[in-house]
Amino acid sequence: MDADIDRLRDEILASLAAAGDLAALEAVRISALGRKGRVTELTKSLGALPPEQRREVGQRVNVLKREIEAALATRAAELEASALERRLAAERIDITLPARERPQGRIHPVSQVAEEIAAIFADMGFAVAEGPDVEDDFHNFTALNFPPEHPARLMHDTFFLEATQDGQPLLLRTHTSPVQIRHMMAGPPPYRVIAPGRTYRCDSDMTHTPMFHQVEGLMIGRDVHMGHLKGCLIDFVHAFFERPDIKVRFRPSFFPFTEPSAEVDIGCRRGRDELVVGEGADWLEILGCGMVHPNVIRAVGLDPEDWQGFAFGMGIDRVAMLKYGIPDLRTFFEADLRWLRHYGFLPLDVPTTYAGLSR
Ligand code: PHE
Numbered sequence: 001m002d003a004d005i006d007r008l009r010d011e012i013l014a015s016l017a018a019a020g021d022l023a024a025l026e027a028v029r030i031s032a033l034g035r036k037g038r039v040t041e042l043t044k045s046l047g048a049l050p051p052e053q054r055r056e057v058g059q060r061v062n063v064l065k066r067e068i069e070a071a072l073a074t075r076a077a078e079l080e081a082s083a084l085e086r087r088l089a090a091e092r093i094d095i096t097l098p099a100r101e102r103p104q105g106r107i108h109p110v111s112q113v114a115e116e117i118a119a120i121f122a123d124m125g126f127a128v129a130e131g132p133d134v135e136d137d138f139h140n141f142t143a144l145n146f147p148p149e150h151p152a153r154l155m156h157d158t159f160f161l162e163a164t165q166d167g168q169p170l171l172l173r174t175h176t177s178p179v180q181i182r183h184m185m186a187g188p189p190p191y192r193v194i195a196p197g198r199t200y201r202c203d204s205d206m207t208h209t210p211m212f213h214q215v216e217g218l219m220i221g222r223d224v225h226m227g228h229l230k231g232c233l234i235d236f237v238h239a240f241f242e243r244p245d246i247k248v249r250f251r252p253s254f255f256p257f258t259e260p261s262a263e264v265d266i267g268c269r270r271g272r273d274e275l276v277v278g279e280g281a282d283w284l285e286i287l288g289c290g291m292v293h294p295n296v297i298r299a300v301g302l303d304p305e306d307w308q309g310f311a312f313g314m315g316i317d318r319v320a321m322l323k324y325g326i327p328d329l330r331t332f333f334e335a336d337l338r339w340l341r342h343y344g345f346l347p348l349d350v351p352t353t354y355a356g357l358s359r
Pocket of ligand 1 (some may be wrong): 075174175176177217258288289290311312313314
């Protein structure tokens with residue numbers, strides 16, 4: 001009898017250890033402890049034993065039962081744990097992988113820099129205004145205080161179109177200043193806008209292309225003065241180049257539509273093939289500016305005794321070249337994908353003054 005119990009115990013423990021999943025384990029349990037299980041049958045057979053043996057064998061069968069129950073519980077826990085392991089491994093998600101593919105396209109440095117400039121001036125309360133690329137003589141020249149036959153009209157190397165308006169040829173705007181006129185004629189003062197856009201002059205070399213980009217600035221109020229002009233532009237230069245130590249110089253100049261007029265230079269160092277902004281003793285011109293001429297204020301129907309302010313115009317391509325160390329302006333417009341991958345910006349990194357203009 002003892003030998004039978006031991007054999008039964010070994011068999012059951014062996015098949016229990018061999019059970020590969022919870023279903024197989026349940027089958028082992030039923031075959032051992034179920035209503036018709038082998039241990040159950042053994043318990044039932046105890047009644048046939050003589051009373052003196054019955055007690056002792058009964059105890060051994062009880063020990064066996066508890067041992068099998070404990071082994072079942074241990075094995076069940078093991079199988080559950082390994083099932084969980086398998087499931088976790090199968091359902092594992094690598095959260096370090098990007099949810100979307102990295103975008104392939106790049107933002108052109110001109111677009112990037114236009115956004116950067118708009119972000120900085122937006123912080124100073126400037127809205128964005130726009131005007132057409134095809135202009136007429138009035139908006140591009142006359143209202144900006146270029147008298148007829150004035151030599152400054154020639155300075156601009158204007159592209160004139162065959163189409164005419166009021167007997168005058170239409171033209172491709174030579175600067176963004178006509179947006180000043182359009183904006184002021186469209187509604188009442190005060191004004192505080194920038195106007196980025198394309199401009200055209202018949203010119204082409206390392207630093208000039210027939211189409212280029214400017215951003216105009218205009219601020220008109222009852223008491224806007226030269227101090228405001230200087231403060232705005234100095235703050236702008238520091239914010240744009242992301243260096244508060246850049247030297248800024250206002251040098252007297254001439255534009256028909258401003259009086260007084262100035263050009264703004266920033267401190268730089270010129271090496272043999274390099275130009276470093278913010279170091280050295282050289283100067284580099286980056287924009288023209290001045291107090292809006294009373295004749296311009298009059299041309300848009302306002303009284304210069306009541307309204308005054310400043311304007312500026314800056315080459316977007318030029319400051320992009322300076323900030324991002326791009327040596328040849330012509331490459332901007334060659335649509336070379338390798339160039340764009342190298343100098344372009346990620347489309348989701350939108351420039352802001354708080355999170356960083358260029359990351
Ligand atoms: N329009 C001028 C240019 O293209 C720049 C400028 C704008 C100067 C506004 C003064 C004021 O050179």
